[in-house]
Amino acid sequence: MVGPERAPSRSLGRDWSPLRRTNAYDKRRSRRLLTYLRNNIQILLPPRKLHPLLPHTLKKTSIGIRLRHSKDRMHAYRPILVSLLAVCASLAGFEDPAPPQVHSLESIIPPTPVIQEELTFHRAPKPLSPQAITSDWRDFLGPTHNSYSPETNLLESFAEKEPAIVWEVSRGEGYASVAVVGDRVIILHRSGSKEVVECLHTETGQRYWKYEYETNYKDRYGFGNGPRCRPVSDGEFVYTLGVEAKLHCLKLSTGRVLWQRNLKEEFNLTLDFFGVAGAPLLEGDLIILNIGAPEGPCVAAFHKRTGKMVWGAGDEWGPSYSSPIAADTRAGRKLFVFAGGESRPATGGLMVIDPENGDVSCSFPWRGGRYESVNASSPVIVGNKVYISECYGAGGVCLEIQEDGSCKELWRNEILNTHFMTAIHKEDYLYGVDGHGPRNAPIVCIELETGNLVWKHEPEWMATVDSPSGPQSYNLMPALASFIEVNGRCLVLGQYGHLAWIDLNPEGYKELDLTHLFMARQTWAMPALSKGLLYVGQNDEGLDESSTRFICYDLRANN
Secondary structure, eight states, X not given: OOOOSSOOOHHHHHHTGGGGOGGGSOHHHHHHHHHHHHHHOBOOSOGGGSOTTSOHHHHTSOOBOOOOSOHHHHXXXXXXXXXXXXXXXHHHOOOOSSOOOOOOOOOOXXXXXXXXXXXXXXXXXXXXXXXXXXXXXXXXXXXXXXXXEOOOSBOSSOOTTOSEEEEEEEOOBOOOOOEEETTEEEEEEEETTEEEEEEEETTTOOEXXXXXXXXOOOOTTSSOOSOOSOOEEOSSEEXXXXXXXXXXXXXXXXXXXXXXXEHHHHHTOOOTTTSOOOOOEEETTEEEEOOOOTTSOSEEEEETTTOOEEEEEOSSOXXXXXXXXXXXXXXXXXXXXXXXXXXXXXXXXXXXXXXXXXXXXXXXXXXXXXXXXXXXXXXXXXXXXXXXXXXXXXXXXXXXEOTTSOEEEEEEESSSXXXXXXXXXXXXXXXXXXXXXXXXXXEEEEETTTOOEEEEEOOOEEEEEEETTEEEEEEEOOOSOEEEEETTEXXXXXXXXXXXXXXXXXXXXXXXXXXXXXXXXXXXXXXXXXXXXXXXEEOSOOTTSOOSEEEEEEOBOOO
16 A cells, blocks of 8 residues: 555544444444555554554554655654554454353362263273373364374284274264363263263273253254364363354363353354354464354454453354364464355355464455355465365365465365365375265375375275174275374274275375274264274264264274
8 A cells, every 4th residue: 555645634634533433333344444454554663662542462463554755754644544553453353242251160079980871881992002102182183283193003904803992982963073181081962952061081981070051953954963063172171162152161170161152142153054063273372263253253262261252353254164273384373264154155265363363364265156065174284385175166275375474376276175074294295085975085195286186096995784684785985084194104084984094105095904893974073093092983873773972992002
């Protein structure tokens, strides 16, 4: 933005006076004007000398005024434009509509685990090797937010009836996977008219505590009515987000509520196609959500100990089914949110956000053209490159983060069009499942640098199931599978309950071993791997008449 050739008159300041009447000015227009000023103006002042009207969050941004005229004229413009920025910022800010009550949690003796009716214990797991590297699984895509696990000393092949079941618990509806912290595993599901959070012992399945609350959600497309979002934990508290956007902070050791929020009512959320399904992200003291409120914010950060909203960002896109990712880049620490909910026309895209203050440095539109479409895969960040993908028409695009946090497009194509699995990066390549599924959804390898196809292959996985009419054989495929890169190999959980070891390499598809855990559809959630134990959710009834359940498998190597 270039300044005029003449110094401003007094009337120029009065022309902006309507901005100061907060109730008479549309906040959305103010936010857009503020975004324009931030992106196009450079204030030639050090942060400590900024106008006192500027809020704290704005002082940390790289805003400035660039003028072509002489130095003395520049000083004449500076107060007006700085004040304009301050007024826009104050009008554009998102206020917390209903800060929650924070409960005082008195110190009590944590409960010990007890056997519950829903538990079936099969056998103790093998001893964990002293040399084994292990980790918790506290977040959506694992300990490093990229579907990678550092675990070692795992089974390299599956003998008959391996991996063995350690325990299983029957449960209600839902698609949420589990979080694992120490010797505790957190499950979230729906039983009747209640969403239920349970804390179980990792090796026995016995219950430490249980917390539940009412829900009335009914899926309009006939899918399950339970929660979709995996719980997350910082090691002291666990955070759950239900299908109706009910957000809870519970003490991990006791299950007592620190605070809770009903985001649907507080932010007038619409729940869109399939309810709330984007898992929260813990980043420092913040819990980040792509809430997609109709008038903004699109993304909100809440303090994890008080539940109060710290900042809101964006107002153009709704809530997606993708989960936010945080990563370090040349522009500093950034949040990557692949947003976009139900709208006509379908809109959405990638937002790059400063986690400290919610400043948006990049908004890159990316969405399929169909009304009934979703952005559901999480962004894949490799250094300064970001890959986002969907399977409803737009395909995939690779962006590069610049020093100022903006995005530069490197390439785009429709080769690796992920649905809701998130692609994996290994060395110079990306691997994932292409397509909507369940059929015509091959495993694909592309070059990260160019996006060129290296290979694609759709394996056929046979399964034989005992039924009342006798054994039935099925020719299946990975379909909407999930990948975990671990110990130099990739663990693949297929949609129909297959578990495979494959070698991800640019030479071609290489299957190392394959077994079949159960025969059921909708095995869509990524499992959790911690201390050599694999936690898998069976999300619908099996053809072998098995019920919905959480299952703990022993993946520890034979010593």
